[in-house]
Amino acid sequence: MIAELGHYALALALCVAVVQSTLPMIGAARNDTVLMRLAQPAATAQFLATVVAFGALTYGYVTSDFSIINVAQNSHSLKPMLYKVSGVWGNHEGSMILWVLILSLFGFAVAAFGNNLPPSLRARVLSVQGLIGVGFLGFILLTSNPFERLDPAPLDGNDLNPLLQDPGLAFHPPMLYLGYVGFSMAFSFAVAALIEGRVDPAWARWVRPWTLAAWTALTGGITLGSWWAYYELGWGGWWYWDPVENASFMPWLAGTALLHSAIVVEKRDALKSWTILLAIITFGLSLMGTFLVRSGVLTSVHTFAVDPERGLYILGLMSVAIGGALILYAIRAPSMKLGGMFQPVSREGGLVMNNLLLSVATATVFIGTLYPLFLDATTGQKVSVGPPFFNAAFVPVMMPVILLMAVGPLLAWKRGDLPGAMARLWTAALFSAAVAAFVWTQHAGTAFGSIIGFAFAGWLAGGTITEWAARIALFRQPLSVSLSRAVGLPRSAHGMTLAHLGLAIFICGAVADSYWREEVMVNAKPGETISIAGYDLTLESIQHSQGPNYQTETARLRVMRNGAEVTILSPERRFYPVQQMPTTEAAIHSTFLADLYAAIGDGHAKAGWTVWVWHNPLVPWIWAGCMFMVVGGLISLSDRRLRVGAPKRGQNLSSSETKGPESAAQPAGAD
């Protein structure tokens, strides 16, 4: 009964979405306030109906109702409650419900908080959002109904893929979808602006918080996924350039570019058509991620059940949404007023460079992901693109980005002073050299690349801190003055500082791990000792026990350093009988500077067990760096929301460098 209710709610949501996507759009064209206003209750109703549908499916999982095919295929009565709930989105149908839930949540947010938007813009944004809803709700109802019944119901379910039964992965998809779907807001705003034929700084002020929210969630989601791969897959790495990882990374890169170009629209009323295009591309890449995972065009660990019908539908959806938006773009963008011309050496010039390089980086990942397929389709020639390609192609593109990241924020809007900025960067150069020298003394004879990597990280961190210190006049004014300046600084400035610092920290972790990782693999019997990076690990015992839905062998490794006990590591090897699948549960001893990472493989009492130990220097910095970015995003977001609430001109523009947008809006003439 509950399942049928959920199915009904989905159908209802589709009907409401059809209304939401048509009538307000017509209303906006005819300037009919009543029709335009219809968008708000429609968005709210769509959201509520989707909540009911999602709730109904969750209820099926929580109560282990195996008469629902989806539950029977992906759950098991013995599964811990957390994974019963996360099982809802651990499969194709359920994850699509989560998709539309988040989509309608964003629509609802615009309906609820968008009172200060121009009515026609709001109506059009909600209409476009509703149109995306129609597409996805139709997709679920036509090809992937999660509420289908099974008769007779089996006694127990098939269980969820054990690799996915993990706390990190329980929250990875919701975060990732918040990011993917969040970019739908930027897309809806872009399409609405194209229909209106108008983009102004107020538009950018609206787009930025949504983009920032999506970007922050996506950063968190990718980090969780990477962290999960690191400790769950038990092979010590954290990023593999797997097609599906790339599918989430491309919208992130494009979204990062969008985040920065929207600043230029807001502050300088320029780069408008580019920003619109970027918003379309970013959401397009998000859709492509969804398509690639579900169509089986690329194979990967993450691939859902392959179904050509579904692949075709999503492709059709993508064609309508992105193709339609691009047609609109081709018609409308040329007539859009161009913003002011600007100097290459200026804040906006730096942001343009940032956009250019990030676009190249996105294209690099795009090509690397699709090239093998492309070449095979056109020439029949076979190649394989793996991590070597990405390391060789992606890293060099990102290096100038890092260089510029330190310089850009120091340049003023309109006309920057490059020599002046460089002069202020001597501290950063010094810091960078000091970091490189320190690395050299610590790791004499290390590869040249690692020194370069750290020098770049030092440069970025130095430049970022220099800029922040200058803004609050640290060390030039008494500390109390600096403190009050820091409090007075817009939160977005703090957010940017944190996010950029986060990237520097991340680079340290990534470089250290790729150059200095140590690993030892031995076949050990209880009593034997393994030495790595100054640690001695003694295998004390291996115990068998029974988990809720698995059997497990747990090793006990006593870790000693210089004769003193550090910790006990207990890596596990689990076997899930329902899915006939073993998993490894790594044990990690994390210090600020490194991870000591242990996993066990096959073995038995006579032959001994395979014990695998890694020493991964600075890996905790990778997660810390990503956390910095997420926190930076959140802090910045808290600023934005205030600003959107009170978008009075100049009110929040505290520093002298931010001229009001109206003064910058002199078009240089269309060509």
Add this chain to the structure above:
Amino acid sequence: MNRLIYILPLLLFAGLAAYFATPILQGKNPHTLPSAMIDKPAPLRPLEPLLSSKPGLGPTSLTGDVQLVNFFASWCGPCRVEHPLLMQIAAAKTVPLYGVNYKDAPEAAVNWLAQLGDPFERIGRDGDGRTGIEWGVYGLPETYVVDRAGRIQYRHVGPLSRQTFEETIMPLVNRLREQNE
């Protein structure tokens, strides 16, 4: 001219969409990409053994029985997913399983097998990917069915699933065994 720039994204996207749609519309299952090599002799240059305890692969190793040849690498994530199934196939001894270690560092591959178990009867090392190119490998893992005469009969791209193994590969292996007897 200037207008063209604004139409360019649309054109690029149209090309991409058409390209994505082609295999689906033609009804190709991406996991069973037809191989140009079907029914042709498996090209096999001598491959040096990965492990000192096991033989490598040579031109004559693929004759005698029907066998599966699996291309794997330690850097390949999906290989890990299919590995437990390979171990079960090896334990059941229903069909010989040979491995080709594709573009991999030997130490990494040896460690990988030590951690997860070694399901292969023979393992050849294809360090430069030459053999992979000759077989038409495009994404790891890939599994080929090779008949008694050493001809490729089937190609599976991506991690092998139990269903594919039981419903497609084993019936084919049994059929091939009968045919050649």
